[in-house]
Amino acid sequence: MNSQDPRRRIPRTDTLLASPVATAAVERLGSAVVRRLVTSAQDRARRGEIEPDRVPAVLADSLQQVRATQLRPVLNATGVVIHTNLGRAPLSPAAIDAVQTAAGYVDIELDLASGTRSKRGLAARAALLACCRSAEEALVVNNGAAALVLATTALAAGREIVVSRGELIEIGAGFRLPDLIASTGARLHEVGTTNRTHLQDYEDAIGPDNGVILKVHPSNFRVDGFTSAVSVAQLSELAARRGVPLVVDLGSGLLRPDPLIPDEPDAATTLGAGADVITASGDKLLGGPQAGIILGRKEIVDRMAKHPLARAVRADKLALAALEATLTGADAPASRALHADPDRLKERAERLAAAVGGEVVAHDGRVGGGGAPGVPLPGWAVSLPAGVASALRTGDPAVLPRVHGGHCLIDLRCIPEADDARLTDAVGAALGRPQPAEEVVRDERPS
Secondary structure, three states, X not given: OOOOOHHHHOOOHHHHHOOHHHHHHHHHHOHHHHHHHHHHHHHHHHOOOOOHHHHHHHHHHHHHHOXXXXXXXXXXXXXXXXXXXXXXXXXXXXXXXXXXXXXOOOXXXXXXXXXXXXXXXXXHHHHHHXXXXXOOEEEEEOOHHXXXXXXXXXXXXXXXXXXXXXXXXXXXXXXXHHHHHHXXXXXXXXXXXXXXXXXXXXXXXXXXXXXXXEEEOOOOOOOOOOOEOOOHHHHHHHHHXXXXXXXXXXXXXXXXXXXXXXXXXXXXXXXXOOOOEEEEEOOOOOOOOOOEEEEEOHHHHHHHHOOOHHHHOEOOHHHHHHHHHHHHOOOOHHHHHHOOOHHHHHHHHHHHHHXXXXXXXXXXXXXXXXXXXXXXEEEEEEEEEOOHHHHHHOOOOEEEOEEEOOEEEEEOOOOOHXXXXXXXXXXXXXXXXXXXXXOOOOOOXXX
């Protein structure tokens, strides 16, 4: 390399690493990532892709764009409020702030006044009991499946669990309730048929080896027509008379009745009807973090909390903080999306269509996440050519639309209004890219 070679002007590695932008990035990304980006910027200059004096600016831009996680933020334009593939419910600002607070040292199991150990998750427990006064006690574990596993293990390991055949559900990724319960060491005693189960079926099945009566809300499907099911109140009377606990798995995490989805069972009503324990998820209709919610009679919940498995499935400090903030703060984003005003959605869709083109069409959103199956959420969407969907998904920011009936539908129900400008820019950029000649058209909205 002669003295006139422009590559001699490429900044040294130690100089770049010592720059303020690089040293700040090390705290966020780690030294290995920063060093790799430094080398990449230098290599681009060596190949002649950029001028040597551009290396610091290119490095700064790269450091700004790189995230500490490979997870990418996505604008949810499907109209599905609880979208499992997108992480279910987005956290509220209060919950995000709570997670940041809990990221450091916190008094998760410490009484600061006395300096002694305290019970874990007291604040989240208190918030749950304040929101669901029908419950005597609360317990939080790491997800809804864990809540049900803990209930069946603590109350019926090695014994029978009576459950209706019509409630032996399968949810996403091939996850089946019978397999889950079998893993606990309990034995299923199925009663009734797929479409009809009667109180006498339960009565006949309960014997000295029975540990639990289990009722499961079939949250991701509906059976219509010639059907019959036994109510919680009926099962409660039977359970009390036969001396076995009644556990009800609600799934969706609705704590109180919601007139928008009247057929979706809630914790307060279910406990009021006589359930001993309910289990539910925290990241569905509750709108919080992934968590398993357990509410019910103190004697039963305490029995579950003392079981050795409770330690293995306990919630971490971030989930507990986010759950508390979700319960005590303003309406969560999922609730706002669920109850979005259709007229306002139409106004926003019309504004988007005026900026990027396309046609505003009526479009029903969905609750998603296995909640309120078949219940439409009236709204509007901007209809674009189906081929633009790929560019939207791979753009920055990434936008997930619904591809249906040969059209790419942009539904703003789950997009915060503060992101409308970002969405408009993203759609405009996607429309400006060359479209593929053919694209497999598929409905990208979960059922």
